[in-house]
Amino acid sequence: MGKKVTVVGAGFYGSTTAQRLAEYDVFDTVVITDIVEGKPAGLALDLNQSRAIEGFETKVVGVTTGPNGEGYEAIEGSDVVVITAGLPRKPGMSRMDLLETNAKIVRQVAENVAKYAPSAVVIVVSNPLDEMTALAQLATQFPKNRVLGQAGMLDTARFSNFVAEALNVPVASVRTLTLGSHGDTMVPVPSKSTVNGRPLRDAMPAEQIEELVVKTRNGGAEVVALLKTGSAYYAPSAAAARMAKAVAEDSGEVMPVCAWVDGEYGIDGVYLGVEAEIGAEGVKRVVETDLDADERASLLAAAEAVRAKQGDVANM
Numbered sequence: 001m002g003k004k005v006t007v008v009g010a011g012f013y014g015s016t017t018a019q020r021l022a023e024y025d026v027f028d029t030v031v032i033t034d035i036v037e038g039k040p041a042g043l044a045l046d047l048n049q050s051r052a053i054e055g056f057e058t059k060v061v062g063v064t065t066g067p068n069g070e071g072y073e074a075i076e077g078s079d080v081v082v083i084t085a086g087l088p089r090k091p092g093m094s095r096m097d098l099l100e101t102n103a104k105i106v107r108q109v110a111e112n113v114a115k116y117a118p119s120a121v122v123i124v125v126s127n128p129l130d131e132m133t134a135l136a137q138l139a140t141q142f143p144k145n146r147v148l149g150q151a152g153m154l155d156t157a158r159f160s161n162f163v164a165e166a167l168n169v170p171v172a173s174v175r176t177l178t179l180g181s182h183g184d185t186m187v188p189v190p191s192k193s194t195v196n197g198r199p200l201r202d203a204m205p206a207e208q209i210e211e212l213v214v215k216t217r218n219g220g221a222e223v224v225a226l227l228k229t230g231s232a233y234y235a236p237s238a239a240a241a242r243m244a245k246a247v248a249e250d251s252g253e254v255m256p257v258c259a260w261v262d263g264e265y266g267i268d269g270v271y272l273g274v275e276a277e278i279g280a281e282g283v284k285r286v287v288e289t290d291l292d293a294d295e296r297a298s299l300l301a302a303a304e305a306v307r308a309k310q311g312d313v314a315n316m
Contacts, residue, residue, distance in 0.1 A: 003027045003248045006075040006117065008109050009084035010034035010062070012233040013125065013240075015043050017082055018060060020241035022047055025056035026248055031074055033063045040064060069112045078117040079280075080244045083136060085109050086126035088231040089224050095128040095183050096309070103316035106132045110139035121247045121282040124149045124258075125240050129182040133258045134271045134310040144260035146282040151182030152256025152273040153239035158219040159188055162212045167203060169195060176200070177256060177289070178216065179273045180302030186273070187298040188213045192289055243278060250280040259283045265296065267303045271310060 005027050007018045011034075018032045030047075034040045040062030047060040065071035075081065086102035089095065106126050113122060122140060124133040124147065133149030140147060155178040164171040173196045180187030190209050193200035200209060215222075223232040246253045259276045261267045264286045277284040291299065 004029045004031065004078045005080045005082070005244055005248065006031040006033065006078040006113075006120075007082045007084060008033050008075075008113075009086070009126075010036065010040045010043055011084065011088070012230055013088075013237055014082075014084040016233050016237035017084060017125075017240050017244075018043070019047060020237055021244060022051075022058040022060050023054055023056050024241070024245055025058055026245060027058050029059050029061060031061045031063060031078065033065045033071060033075065035065055035067075037064050065112075069115070072112040072116045075113070075117050075120075078120045080123065080247050081113050081117055081120045082123045082125065082240050082244055083109055083113075083132075084125050084240075086132070089127065089220070091225050091228060093224075095220075098127050099131060099309075099313075100316065102126050102128075102132060103135055103313055106135055107139045107316065110136040114140040114142065120146070121280075122147045123240055123243050123247075125236060127182075128309070130258055130271050130273070130306045131309050131313050135313040135316065137260070137271070138314055144262075145284075147260075148243070148276070148278075148283055149182070149258030149271065150236065150240045150243055151258050152178055152275070153242065154236050155182065155186055155188075155216060155219070155273075156256050157235055157239065159193070159212065159216040162215050162219075163193070163195065163200065163204075166208065166212060167195060177275070179256065179275070179295075179299055181273060181306045182258065184217070185298075185302035185305045186217050187295060187302050188216055189289070189291065189295050191292045191295060246278040247280060247282065252277050252279050252284060254278075254287050257283070259286055261286055261303070264288050265291075265299055265303075267300065270303050270307045272299075272303050272306055 044062030137147040159176040
C-alpha cells in the first residue's frame, strides 16, 4: 500500500474511474479533482460511504481546483495521474472537433501535474486521444515512457464484445487486438484475433469481420448518438483503471495503449496505439506483434496520419 492515484476531472468518466480504482483496494488514496466547486468533495463523501458495503479501505479525497493551479497541492506524491478533463463529444462531432478546446485544458492540467506530482505516470484519456497524449508529454516534459494514453484497451474491448455477440459465445473466449489511432485510422488486427483459440478468420467470413471492424471504429460515436448528452464512460473507465492498476502493481501486463513508438514496426517518433508492457515506470517496452502485410500497411498509414496532427499540438 502507500500508493496514491489522482483522477483529474469529476465528470462521468472521472467519477467512474475513481470508483473503480477505490474498489480495487490497491491504493491508499484516490484523489479526484474538478473545477466545479464542491463536486469532487461530494463524490468523495459518497464513495467513502460505500466502503463499509463494498469492503475496501482506500480513502477517496475530493478537491476543487482553480484557474491558477489552486488545489493541485492535494495531488502531491501521486504515483499515477489519470487525466479525464476536457469536453466530451456531442452527437455529430468527431474527436478532432474537440482539439482546440481540450488542448488548453489538458496543457494546464499537465503543467500542474508536473509541478505537484513530478514522478507520476500520466494516463491521458481526453479526446482527441493521440494528440492529447502527445500534448501532455510536451507540457509535463516527462520522459515519454511515463506519459501514455488509453484507447487500445477500450477499442479492443469493443471489438471483442461485438465478436462475442455476433457469434453468441462467452466474451471470455474471444481475444482481439486493435492498434493505430483512436479514431478513423484505428487498425483492428484480425490475424491476432481468436475465438476459443481458433483464428477469428475461421470463425466468421471476412465481410462480417469487416462489418465488426467498422462497428468498432464507430463504437464511441454510436454511444454518443444514443446518449445525446456526453459520451461513453463505463467501458472507457474500466480500461483506464486497469492501466493505472498495472502501473501501481508494476505488473508488466501487456496491454494495447497509446505509447511513444521509436523504431518499433519501422515507425519513428510518434504516439501511437501499440501493445506495451506496463509497469511502475509506465511503458516498460513496446511489444511488437507479427502483423500481416495489410495490417502493417494500415499501421504505417495510421502513424503518418497521427504524426501530422501531433505536430500541430506543440503550439497549442
